[in-house]
Amino acid sequence: LLRAALIQGSIDINVKADPAAQERIYQDHLRLSLEAVDRHDNLDLVIWPETMYRAPLILIDDDARLPEGTPGSVEIARQNGEVALQGLADLERAVGVPMLIGLDVIQVGDGVIDNFNSAVLVQVDGGLAARYDKMHPVMFGEYIPLGSTFPLLYELTAGALPRGIRAGERLEAFEVAGARLAVNICYETTVPHLLRRQVRAMGAAGAEPDVLVNLTNDGWFYGASELDLHLISGLFRAVELRKPLLIAANTGFSAWVDGGGRLRAQGGRRVEDIVLAEPRRCELTSWYTRWGDTPAGLCLAACAALVIVAVRDRRRYRTVQ
Structure with missing residues (x-):
């Protein structure tokens, strides 16, 4: 079905936030990617973890206009966007294999600038084939509730969170070597109903992943130990949806999980690693994909009904007494 290299860097968050370290982060992941291509023949895809491509991708709408008081100009933003696209194309040409890359996206619209935590598929010719924007941002880590209504809330973070990211809204299948991929980002694997909704929506559109x-x-x-917990959460999502899961994780654990929840390959803890994944379609059907949390809802309703009956009967008993 697919032969993919999962690139695992080892960049602690304090290093990632250091502007002086950006080039080293890029070179580390480029080195691992070239090593993966050299070590494994016939790769269909190289996958980088979330935000490990440090230069933001800047996209300019046709009706773009900077918000009032924003320094610079749309033309400068457009030029920076072209540089960002060229950087991705140069990276893909150096590696020579389609790449799925995690990065920040800045989209300039009509008087508004939106920030996204995204994944993009870069084709062999350097063009962008698909994009996914994280749909479930981390509260207080990636956005502040009501922050878009009251921007002052972001100013209170003293620069730790200068602007929140916007939740993604669109779903798009990433097609590689005849396989359809459903991409999610960060802790979205801990949200079962989100992944189920994505799989069902893509299936309804004729592009089931x-x-x-x-x-x-x-x-x-x-x-x-949060690394272990995150990996285990992914195992449950694979079982629930009967879909193989590939994880590209900075500092670990990168992994290949089959549709039965079996861990087929795993990277190390807080080390650089390359994990080769060769997933196969899972022929099993998923009861959870079809029905979701309906059984749990029915159990809750039954419990509520039993409580109501018990309270009613107790009142009747007291009345008789």
Whole structure:
């Protein structure tokens, strides 16, 4: 179905935030990508973790106009966007294999600038084939509730969170070597109803995914047990949806999980690694994909009904007494 190299860097979050380290982060991941291509023949895809391509991709709408008081101009933003696209194309040409890359996207519209935590598929010719924007941002980590209504809330973070990211709205199948990929980002693998909704929506559109792909940056945890918890969450999503899952994780654990929830390959903890994944379509059907949390809802309704009956009967008993 697919032969993919999962690139695992080892960049702690304090290093990622250092502007002086941006070039080293890029070179580390480029080196690992070239090593993967050299080590494994006939790769269909190289996957980088969440936000490990540090230069933002700048996209300019046709009716773009900078918000009042924003320095610069639309023309400068457009030029920077062209440089960003060229950088992705140059990276893909250096590696020579289609790449799925996690990065920040800045979209300039009509008097508004939106920020996204995204994944893009870069084709062999350097063009962008598909894009996914994270749909479930981390509260207080990526946005502040009501922050878009009251921008002052972001100013109170003293620069730690200068602007929140916008939740993605569109779903798009990433097609590679005849396989359809459903991409998710970061802790979205801990949200079962989100992934189920994505798989069902793509299936309804005639593009049901063959493989789930998670891009995550777990450098926040410095190799602690949260890495294990995040990986285990992914195992459950693979079983629930009967889809193989590929995880490209900064600091670990990058992994290949089959549609039965079996861990087929795994990277190390807080080390650089390259994980080769060769997922196959899972022929099993998923009861959860079809029915979701309906059984849990029915159980809750039954419990509520039993409580109501018990309270009513107790009142009758007291009345008789």
